[in-house]
Amino acid sequence: MSGQAAVSFHQRIYGDIERRVLTGELRPGDRIPSEHELMAVYGCSRMTVSKALTALAAAGMIERRRRAGSFVARPRIERTVMEIQDFAVEAARAGRSYAYRLLARRIEPLAEPEGSAFPVPAGTEVLRLDGLHQIDGVVMALERRSVMLDAVPHARDTDFTTTAPGRWLLQQVPWSDAVHVISAGLADAATARLLGVDKGSALLILDRETRQTALTITQVRLIHPAALYRFVGHFNPGNG
Amino acid sequence: MSGQAAVSFHQRIYGDIERRVLTGELRPGDRIPSEHELMAVYGCSRMTVSKALTALAAAGMIERRRRAGSFVARPRIERTVMEIQDFAVEAARAGRSYAYRLLARRIEPLAEPEGSAFPVPAGTEVLRLDGLHQIDGVVMALERRSVMLDAVPHARDTDFTTTAPGRWLLQQVPWSDAVHVISAGLADAATARLLGVDKGSALLILDRETRQTALTITQVRLIHPAALYRFVGHFNPGNG
């Protein structure tokens, strides 16, 4: 009766739930079957179910509340890297005003494989969004974003004139993973004008490509005036 | 028989071992008592001990091997951020040559609270090390480091003329945590000359302050030519 399929019982339960979360079948806030229900489903003891759910909670994928049950957590990326990039939240914390201003919006077929090489079917349509993040009227970042419309078709009908697409996308696409590249550069004339800095001044640039199960959702480049922005990260041996 | 001290049994075991690792009483590679030994020490069942050790392993603090036992793991920071910064490893992987060249070495009392504000007792002596990281003869980074000699007294007698201090320090000080700040800037004349780039070119700068239990070990600034270096990070909801 013991599992012998090269993968242990609790690992199978863990993997099943993880997959359902990653694919979006279970979305943030959704309830996960209780331990007793999972005992019946998998035909194992409560300890084994508990081990899987405890590990999922430790990994930040679910949250468990007594009497209420277990629920899919919000993606951790929203709580770490995004916190650095969520200007609205930053501004609110500091008691300052935040505004997003859309500069350009267009839909075009994806022709040139710009930026990093990522596998996209030919003919894919992409929504290009350029905008400025301003705090107290000062431009903190120029955002140049591409949204793959086959991955997020709802974006086609969404108005981004005052709503930053970052948060909107996080609500639309559950549980993604992302590659971040941080680099530096110099402001050309056009960028300098948009950011309100001198031509030739230093820029801090964050490129992020967000995927969901090998499917690219969005690519974004956030261009910050080096004088106004830094990335701060805390690392310890336990949580990376 | 049951723990009632507001903290559960496995949490106490977890915390005890964690503390011994963080304080350096247990160092990377050291063996942790076996589950049976810990059962006797704490007077609890093997499942409870196992829960604590499994959690420590999941957190990356220990590694468990059948028949051999459980051992203190190498700090994760060495496996993530350091991998990006360990030029010797990067060069070896790419089949290219690596060299570290010491530019300056001096010991001085810590007077000005340079860089970030960190609490250091007055009169603390600090070892200043400036050096260049070169790959195939090209300068990839200028490193400016401060080592707190009361935290790492052995550094006073160590020769850093060809050995990069980063790896050496990792071996000396087990299990630290660190704050990273990534920024951008422009090369002044002196920096440009050392890096072999034009004055006014873009720089990518990483500042890292490494601590151990609230005691600062070392501060380092790695200054990269923006054209030669980027930071790449992979994030997913599970591992942050």
Add this chain to the structure above:
DNA sequence: TAGTGGTCTAGACCACGGG
């Protein structure tokens, strides 16, 4: 081969908190 971790059980009592 023997010691170690990996897994699992079939219960139990307790703490919390929503209804």
Add this chain to the structure above:
DNA sequence: CCGTGGTCTAGACCACTAT
């Protein structure tokens, strides 16, 4: 109240591997 998770037990068998 009572369903949920949190914790714990006293075993058991198995898999791996250092010796």
